[in-house]
Amino acid sequence: MKFAIIVFPGSNCDHDCYHVVKHVMGQEAEYVWHKDCSLEGFDCVILPGGFSYGDYLRTGSIARFSPIMAEVGRFAAAGGLVLGICNGFQILCEAGLLPGVLMRNRALKFICKNVDVRVESSQSAFTSAYKDNEVLSIPVAHADGNYFASPETIKELEDNGCVLFRYSTAKGDLSPEANPNGSLGNIAGITNATGNVLGLMPHPERASELALGNTDGKGMFESIITSFA
Amino acid sequence: MTITKEMIEEHGLTPEEYKRVVEHLGGREPNYNELGVFSVMWSEHCSYKSSRKHLGKLPTEGPAVMQGPGENAGIIDIGDGMAAVFKMESHNHPSFIEPYEGAATGVGGIMRDVFTMGARPVANLNSLRFGAPGEPRTKYLLDGVVAGIAGYGNCMGVPTVGGEAYFHDSYNGNCLVNAMTVGLVKHERIFKGTASGIGNPVMYVGSRTGRDGIHGATMASDVFDESSEEKRPTVQVGDPFQEKLLLEACLEVFKTPYIVGIQDMGAAGLTSSGVEMASRAGNGIEIDSALVPKREEGMTPYEVLLSESQERMLLVAHKGREEDVAKIFRKWGLEVCVIGKVTDTNMFTVLDNGEVVVNIPVDALTDAAPKYDRPIARPDWQDEAVSLDLDEITIPEDLNDVLLKLLASFNISSRRWIYEQYDHMVRTDTVVLPGSDAAVIRVKGTKKGLAMTVDCNSRYCYLDPFTGGAIAVAEAARNITVSGGRPMALTDCLNFGSPERPGVMWQFEQSLLGMTEACNALGTPVIGGNVSFYNENSETAIYPTPTIGMVGLVDDLEAHTTRQWFRDEGDLIVFMGETLDELGGTEYLKISHGMDRGMPPVLDLEKEKNLQEACRVAITSGIIRSAHDCSEGGIAVTLAESCLAPGAEIGAVVELDEVALRSDAMLFGESQSRIVVSIKEADLDELKKIAAVGNVPLKVIGKVGGKALKINDKIDLSLIQISDAHANTIERFVSK
Numbered sequence: 001m002k003f004a005i006i007v008f009p010g011s012n013c014d015h016d017c018y019h020v021v022k023h024v025m026g027q028e029a030e031y032v033w034h035k036d037c038s039l040e041g042f043d044c045v046i047l048p049g050g051f052s053y054g055d056y057l058r059t060g061s062i063a064r065f066s067p068i069m070a071e072v073g074r075f076a077a078a079g080g081l082v083l084g085i086c087n088g089f090q091i092l093c094e095a096g097l098l099p100g101v102l103m104r105n106r107a108l109k110f111i112c113k114n115v116d117v118r119v120e121s122s123q124s125a126f127t128s129a130y131k132d133n134e135v136l137s138i139p140v141a142h143a144d145g146n147y148f149a150s151p152e153t154i155k156e157l158e159d160n161g162c163v164l165f166r167y168s169t170a171k172g173d174l175s176p177e178a179n180p181n182g183s184l185g186n187i188a189g190i191t192n193a194t195g196n197v198l199g200l201m202p203h204p205e206r207a208s209e210l211a212l213g214n215t216d217g218k219g220m221f222e223s224i225i226t227s228f229a
Numbered sequence: 230m231t232i233t234k235e236m237i238e239e240h241g242l243t244p245e246e247y248k249r250v251v252e253h254l255g256g257r258e259p260n261y262n263e264l265g266v267f268s269v270m271w272s273e274h275c276s277y278k279s280s281r282k283h284l285g286k287l288p289t290e291g292p293a294v295m296q297g298p299g300e301n302a303g304i305i306d307i308g309d310g311m312a313a314v315f316k317m318e319s320h321n322h323p324s325f326i327e328p329y330e331g332a333a334t335g336v337g338g339i340m341r342d343v344f345t346m347g348a349r350p351v352a353n354l355n356s357l358r359f360g361a362p363g364e365p366r367t368k369y370l371l372d373g374v375v376a377g378i379a380g381y382g383n384c385m386g387v388p389t390v391g392g393e394a395y396f397h398d399s400y401n402g403n404c405l406v407n408a409m410t411v412g413l414v415k416h417e418r419i420f421k422g423t424a425s426g427i428g429n430p431v432m433y434v435g436s437r438t439g440r441d442g443i444h445g446a447t448m449a450s451d452v453f454d455e456s457s458e459e460k461r462p463t464v465q466v467g468d469p470f471q472e473k474l475l476l477e478a479c480l481e482v483f484k485t486p487y488i489v490g491i492q493d494m495g496a497a498g499l500t501s502s503g504v505e506m507a508s509r510a511g512n513g514i515e516i517d518s519a520l521v522p523k524r525e526e527g528m529t530p531y532e533v534l535l536s537e538s539q540e541r542m543l544l545v546a547h548k549g550r551e552e553d554v555a556k557i558f559r560k561w562g563l564e565v566c567v568i569g570k571v572t573d574t575n576m577f578t579v580l581d582n583g584e585v586v587v588n589i590p591v592d593a594l595t596d597a598a599p600k601y602d603r604p605i606a607r608p609d610w611q612d613e614a615v616s617l618d619l620d621e622i623t624i625p626e627d628l629n630d631v632l633l634k635l636l637a638s639f640n641i642s643s644r645r646w647i648y649e650q651y652d653h654m655v656r657t658d659t660v661v662l663p664g665s666d667a668a669v670i671r672v673k674g675t676k677k678g679l680a681m682t683v684d685c686n687s688r689y690c691y692l693d694p695f696t697g698g699a700i701a702v703a704e705a706a707r708n709i710t711v712s713g714g715r716p717m718a719l720t721d722c723l724n725f726g727s728p729e730r731p732g733v734m735w736q737f738e739q740s741l742l743g744m745t746e747a748c749n750a751l752g753t754p755v756i757g758g759n760v761s762f763y764n765e766n767s768e769t770a771i772y773p774t775p776t777i778g779m780v781g782l783v784d785d786l787e788a789h790t791t792r793q794w795f796r797d798e799g800d801l802i803v804f805m806g807e808t809l810d811e812l813g814g815t816e817y818l819k820i821s822h823g824m825d826r827g828m829p830p831v832l833d834l835e836k837e838k839n840l841q842e843a844c845r846v847a848i849t850s851g852i853i854r855s856a857h858d859c860s861e862g863g864i865a866v867t868l869a870e871s872c873l874a875p876g877a878e879i880g881a882v883v884e885l886d887e888v889a890l891r892s893d894a895m896l897f898g899e900s901q902s903r904i905v906v907s908i909k910e911a912d913l914d915e916l917k918k919i920a921a922v923g924n925v926p927l928k929v930i931g932k933v934g935g936k937a938l939k940i941n942d943k944i945d946l947s948l949i950q951i952s953d954a955h956a957n958t959i960e961r962f963v964s965k
Contacts (some may be wrong), residue, residue: 009561010473012386015655019673049655051384054470098803108378112652141383141652206654211787213660 002028003018003227004042006072008063009034013049013085013205019204021046025221025222030058034066043228044081045072047088049141061088063126069095071177079184081125081224082095082171082197089189098192098199099157100149105142106182109134112141114214115180117188118168125227126193126198129219135172136216140180140204147183149192162181165189165200230261240268246599253593254519262531262579262587269497269535270504270594273762278599279728280760285742291754293717301342301422302412303756304359307720307782309675310416312512314348317356317778318719319761323464324406328373333381333467334539335408340385341493344476345542347420347483348412352670353382355392355648355885356683356722356776357407360401362962364638364920367396370404372963376410377467379650384469385476390659390668391682392679394959398843399691401642402766407722409778410682418483424506424514424545424571425623429489431503431516431569432551434558435541439524442466442498442537446820455663464740471540471563478561479542485557487550500534502543502578509594515578516569518586530581545571594929601728604711608732615729616690617813617827624893628865628943631821633954634899635862636869638820642958664875666858671786678783678790680714686861687772689829691812694736694773696829698743700901703837704860705779706751711856711904713789713848714781716751719759721777726770728762737753738775744775750834751841753779782835783944784849791848793857794874795881798934801910802881806840806903807926808864810894816861817897830901837902839923846919852912859903865944866897867905869951872938878948883940892943907933 003021007014014031019175021029032039034052039045051089052063063069067162076097084092092098105111114137119130134149149157157163165188169178183202188202205216232476235245242264250259250267259267267274279397281342281747288920289297296304300315340350355378360367371394382389387410389913424431482488490510491898492502499521507514518530521894524538546554551567558565572578577594581586590597625631648663660678661669667682678938685706706716721744726733766773779958783789812818813827847853859867887895908916913929920927937947 008469009386009477012384012473012655016655019657039353049474051470054384054468054473056470102899110383110650110652112383112654113649141654143383147233157573203654211660212657219502 008052012051047084049086060094064095084199092199103146110143128223145181147187273799276598287755314412317722318759327464329377332374332377336381339408343410343412347418348414350387350412352411353389357394358400358405361398381469383652399772423490423509425510437522439525474561489545491544513574513576514574517580520568520580522564539879595879604731605734606731636954646960665707680712680781682708685776689773691772694739695743699747701777702747705777707858713791716781721781724774725957726765740775795933800907800933802931843925856906863897880935
């Protein structure tokens with residue numbers, strides 16, 4: 001399976017995603033420069049974390065104009081798997097491939113730590129390796145992860161089972177204390193209506209190796225690979 | 230323009246120094262541009278004029294050293310064809326004036342120093358000192374400095390993996406922000422800041438030049454007074470996104486054969502980078518200030534030469550390769566152009582549209598810059614400060630209460646509020662996260678890891694700068710050792726008051742002598758660093774603060790990496806080392822008795838060396854479950870911290886031998902050369918054998934287990950009490 005890892009000028013988790021896909025999962029991986037216009041031959045596209053254009057303006061608001069984003073849109077419309085992590089999630093929202101926005105964290109500070117995240121459904125190309133309601137410990141690292149959308153949009157997401165991950169306690173309870181950034185409904189990750197585009201704030205690529213003491217995120221890459229096989 | 234007395238004074242030059250300027254120019258008066266150039270190059274910050282004499286005594290060589298002091302950063306060989314590049318630098322003055330940008334640009338500057346050597350920065354650390362918590366500016370400075378470090382490092386994608394933060398009145402009028410970066414490079418990709426090859430083009434890359442930071446180096450060479458607030462415009466503004474582009478572009482261009490030398494434009498901007506590159510190659514350099522990309526119209530050559538705008542590099546390319554180099558920088562959207570050439574004149578020559586506006590011998594700005602042998606005198610208050618009669622110190626009745634107070638104190642409590650604002654996991658190499666003794670990162674593609682730490686106890690240095698300097702080195706090495714690494718080399722950031730005070734120079738000299746002795750004993754040479762003088766306000770100088778940034782090598786990451794936290798019920802707790810009846814300079818004395826007094830703990834370097842050696846052998850033989858260095862707060866705090874494994878807290882029952890000791894010295898004394906380890910019971914004989922080799926005292930003091938920490942009949946605290954005390958002091962302070 002061949003993964004494209006999009007490189008915006010300020011991407012900084014591109015190497016990490018490449019490393020996991022290539023060296024941990026043993027799949028093919030290639031960097032794709034944001035000014036390129038083709039995703040031909042790729043099976044899955046990852047928009048990695050980072051500060052695509054410095055994020056002095058709203059996060060992801062400039063990156064969505066990068067030439068590659070039109071192609072990412074076509075790739076997604078054709079049913080291709082697209083995974084946006086952190087800044088990648090923000091870019092997908094700005095590009096309209098996912099609904100809603102990611103606002104400044106409730107505490108107005110950058111926050112980096114392991115958080116507990118509940119898998120809402122294992123019936124997804126991104127989560128088949130997990131169990132329903134399984135709680136994962138995965139790092140977050142962002143200043144703007146506070147998910148917000150209109151009540152109608154939230155209802156639509158909930159009704160269609162598009163909320164794939166929520167911040168929870170280690171036992172799986174949804175409490176305000178377990179919510180690191182103030183996201184509505186403790187939302188940590190959502191898919192589009194067709195389920196082939198996922199955006200999430202936690203970083204599965206930082207939790208995919210025993211050497212780092214955490215493999216809870218590896219299931220996401222396993223799921224993607226299984227879905228393609 | 231005729232140079233007046235006032236101009237000379239404004240430029241921080243003494244009349245004597247000005248006379249020498251005229252001599253260097255062959256009897257000619259300098260013009261205004263030249264006066265500016267001399268002013269920054271002869272500033273304390275750039276010329277090290279008061280410190281050079283003393284710095285020369287530090288040991289700088291060792292089998293692993295590939296680059297010692299004198300370049301943008303030092304380099305050590307870590308095997309497998311790889312090298313670690315690192316350096317620490319201060320950004321104290323700018324951070325005190327404008328904390329966010331001051332700290333941010335400090336981080337940006339030190340990262341450029343590392344990647345200009347060809348290395349990719351892989352970890353940042355920092356050492357921060359703020360005034361007393363009750364001081365009105367402390368909260369503002371803490372909040373701004375941490376946000377600034379986070380803002381820059383996070384955007385760059387370089388994890389901030391470790392550091393220290395202290396609060397003390399001596400920093401009320403002058404905070405310290407020392408930033409360290411560690412990078413990795415393959416041996417064959419190492420680059421240096423040299424302008425060789427007569428006729429080679431000199432190229433400017435990165436951000437445009439603006440009017441920010443003009444005379445920053447001169448500001449950093451002066452003491453603070455009431456007008457310091459007016460110096461805000463001399464603090465630079467950082468743009469981490471530009472620097473990220475610059476980093477990626479530079480690493481890309483380093484893969485080509487087009488580059489001769491490269492240097493970051495840091496303090497004193499274009500002037501110092503041009504002069505230093507020429508000086509290292511023994512050549513001259515000629516640049517035209519009109520060709521420099523500018524942010525604003527109407528900038529004079531004077532402003533262009535002295536601007537400290539950030540995210541800029543000066544490089545020398547091979548002649549004929551200008552366009553190849555430019556293409557790469559343009560791909561990343563950066564300014565790039567040829568602004569001059571390498572010459573054989575040995576002159577630093579600046580043109581403005583072809584007309585000569587600066588023409589100074591390179592040598593006059595570097596090697597022939599003034600050097601001072603400043604007067605040195607031990608302050609007369611020193612005797613009073615070190616006098617301490619233990620009989621007059623009443624031992625508090627409730628020692629549980631003392632331990633809780635220490636755990637909750639500003640200098641010992643958890644630094645979580647700080648490090649959670651730093652992305653400490655990006656690059657997926659951080660094996661030991663912040664909160665343990667040293668951070669450990671893996672070196673992808675090898676079995677190895679790098680352990681790193683920053684350390685200094687400035688109270689010790691104030692009470693006895695020799696011992697304090699030696700302990701800073703010893704403790705840094707101990708932190709590396711308990712984490713599973715071999716201490717390799719260090720960088721220092723020497724923060725002191727005004728060198729014009731004989732007492733400060735005494736502190737400086739003594740600290741360096743102490744550091745030298747410890748470096749020699751422990752085999753850790755100094756491969757680079759920075760001196761920051763004039764850290765004082767109108768009232769007082771800071772405590773002498775020679776911060777040590779040390780890097781060690783973990784040979785087998787998977788097998789040797791060790792953390793400070795107890796692991797399994799029933800593990801034996803073993804104390805290595807010896808506690809003496811000493812309390813001078815301790816955190817306990819400050820917290821419980823309100824005193825900064827007495828001689829700091831005795832350091833016996835032979836014992837220290839043997840202890841660390843034994844600990845490393847035990848770790849590499851695989852029997853150590855946890856290891857934690859004893860430092861501020863003594864063994865009681867060490868044990869309490871070892872109980873607080875994140876998400877896996879576990880208690881301990883301990884019996885300390887107290888026959889000869891005061892109970893407060895036993896629990897909270899800060900005797901040196903002590904480590905607490907935990908092992909499986911079956912491994913005790915092996916540990917004893919290892920310790921016997923270097924005659925390291927060793928005693929089983931208890932067992933891991935339960936939900937409380939119990940020490941003799943003195944301490945009995947639940948894990949909840951301990952963790953509550955330790956967890957939130959800083960967070961509560963800033964959100965108040």
